[in-house]
Amino acid sequence: MANVAIEEHLIVSELAVTPRSQDFSAWYNEIVVKAELVDNPERTPVRGCMIIKPYGYELWEAVKSGLDQRFKATGHVNAYFPVFIPMSFLQKEAEHVEGFAPELAVVTHGGGKELEEPYVIRPTSETIIGDAMSRWIQSYRDLPLLLNQWANVVRWEKRTRPFLRTSEFLWQEGHTAHATYDEAQAEAMQMLDIYADFAINEAAIPVIKGQKSNQERFAGALASYTIEAMMGDGKALQAGTSHNLGQNFAKAFDISYTDINNELQYCWTTSWGVSTRMIGAIIMAHGDDQGLRLPPRLAPIQVVMIPIYKNDDQKAEVLAVVETIGRQLQGAGIRFHVDRRESVSPGFKYNDWEMRGVPLRIEIGPKDVEKGSAALARRDIPGRDGKQFVDQAVVIDKVNETLTAIQSNLLQQATEFRDARRHEVVGDYQRFSEIIRGGEWALTWFSGSAEAEARVKEDIQAVSRCFPLEQPHPGETGPCIVTGEPTDRMAYFARAY
RNA sequence: CGGGGUGUGGCGCAGUUGGCUAGCGCGCUGCGUUUGGGACGCAGAGGUCCCCGGUUCGAGUCCGGGCACCCCGACCA
Incomplete structure (x- = not known):
């Protein structure tokens, strides 16, 4: 009997993918190739980049379409900016360049000659769009400026996986400028809501809206917001982000306007993005041992x-x-x-x-x-x-x-799966560790300090995912899971992609 | 960037201590029989054995060098 079982197993593994239940990572790597979403990464001639095959690209087009409609409906317009960005632009915002320096690809030659100033291949476009905004915006009558760009970006990654982390990826990046902090903040929240709406109603993935800790914040932002989704192995994945950039980029690029009193003011800017990583989220949130399960609203073939x-x-x-x-x-x-x-x-x-x-x-x-x-x-x-x-x-x-x-069953299954794997824990570091080591999510009081976050990372290879916008105990305080000091917000912790 | 591993038809692999014509499964092409949960038979096509150099009568196999990629750990939409 035992031999028969082994033989059957071998036959299955030859014909199909490794069962998800047996090895999630192997399942993912095989399914993206066998379902023809991407060409085999091992044979793609450029390391860490992906060839997205027609079936995978159709899925991306469905994602694009669902998001683009929502952007347009809220008054945003599409534009396109250069893939090359002067190195000096990045250096204008100190935190920004520091954050991105390790993963930049730089062009030093063009037309057979060394360039006077090297170009960076865009890792994100805050700088070059900020430069344009500084020229386009003069009066409060020019505001708000609501731009979006569909583009590819390059971030030199050491370890890559199709859709989840690649050296080149496709995304949209929204960039907006506003007259006041409140308007910029409202924009950042509106776009987060749009991302959540898309994830839930189109991709059938339940997400938690939250704010990133200072450590996890976008380089150069005042505040970063995220939608966090749980994958089929319990790990967390940031499926979209939205940033209130404050006046950091406005000051660096002189994005200013004359207000109604004829006084010069700096703008308040935002940026927000969803990438081909969303495809990875769809694969990992819904797939099963037989392969992909695509939500009907996005499926290239319904x-x-x-x-x-x-x-x-x-x-x-x-x-x-x-x-x-x-x-x-x-x-x-x-x-x-x-x-x-x-x-x-x-x-x-x-x-x-x-x-x-x-x-x-x-x-x-x-x-x-x-x-x-x-x-x-x-x-x-x-x-x-x-x-x-x-x-x-x-x-x-x-x-x-x-x-x-x-469509609704996929959302329901994913929601039930997630809700069974997230746990509130107060003041019990031992239990907190066990939850995360067990591949589930812990919601706990957290001070948000760099030291506290580093300690968790050191101990259990996890970082905070977000402070959920909907706090379970608003107005209350509790002991930080690491330091024990009283704090007023709870955060999710989990292992993450 | 540290540790481990692998390079052989399109894919997955075998080829042990050198030996003659480099093999197997899947896939591919043709013909025929099949078709309600991963069909079968017959006949075919397809290889600078990662690259360069060396040892040898003879190298996929041994030696030296190089290259590429994969896996595991520190940074990241």
Whole structure:
């Protein structure tokens, strides 16, 4: 018996991905390649960079589209700034250059000549956009200035993983300028809300909105805010950030305006970003042993149709039904694909599309032709339980209904998973450590000091993720988990990506 | 940047103490049979064994040097 079990295991591992439950990291590395989100990183000619394949890029386009609509709806406009930034620009904001110096890629030559001033390949664009803003803004009538840019950025990383940390990645960076602190702060919070709304309602990932500790703050910001998500292994992932930059960049780049009293004032600026890391979040929040599970609202293919037949007569009948349903799906605006491959069996196709995370599968075979039915199989409910047979006449209604159900089920599953793994702990450092070592989240009173944070990092390789905006005990104080001193805010701690 | 490891058809690997024609599985191409949960048969194609140098009658194998990549630890959307 034992030998049979081992052989079965070997067969499975040859055919499919390493089960997520067995080795989360290996599962992730394999699934991004096998689901064709990226080219095999080991064969990508540039170290630490990724080739995003069409299926992965379509997923990114869906993310882009969902975010871009939200940005436009709140009055932001897109623009584009150079990928090269004069080195001197970065040096104008002391904390900023210090934060980014270790991971800069620098261009020293162009057109065969050494450049007078080296260019940095943008790691982020606060400086070059700040420089433009200083020229564009003169009057309070020019404010607020609400810009966004979709771009690639480069940060030289020592250890990289597809989507989670790569030397080059795609993102959007919003950059805004305002007349007052309050307006900038409101903007930073508004964008955080937009990110949270996107994560929850499009990506089906529950997130916690919070503020970063000073140690985890963006280099050059007054305050940094984050949406934190829990991955399938319990680790935390920052899925988006928003910064109130205060007047730090305004002063460094002379972004100033004349107010209504004809007095010169510095602007208050913000920046905010979501990157291709969001793809990593979607993979790790929803995936299972069979592969990806994509939320219907973002899935490049929402429905895959598998025709099944034994001979040419059946093929003709089956494909006629497939065409009919296909036209209906198209009319309903549903993204679908018909798997017409002749060289692989239906069973292979089931597994193949499950690995790619397609939310819903429709099987049409001779029996369905005969009965006027169609088989619908949900990706989020494995096996027979997820399969239903519906009348062809109502298939579109059923598809719409089921896609909606899958979307909300993914969110519900992720929420229940997370809520079972976050724990409030007061004054018990031992238990605090055990929670984090056990791969779960601890919510505890925290002073936020550099010393306290360093101690936690030293002890248990974890840092604070955020002070949640929604505090569980507002107005109260409690003992800092590290120092014991009374403090008025609680923070989440967890191991993180 | 410190420690460990690996470079052999597209992918995963075998090739032990040198030996002749470099092999296996998967994938790929063609034909046929199959097709409701990862099909099968037959016939094919595909290799400067990471690079450079050395030892030898003979090097994928031994020696020297180089390069690349992967994994594990300190910094990061």
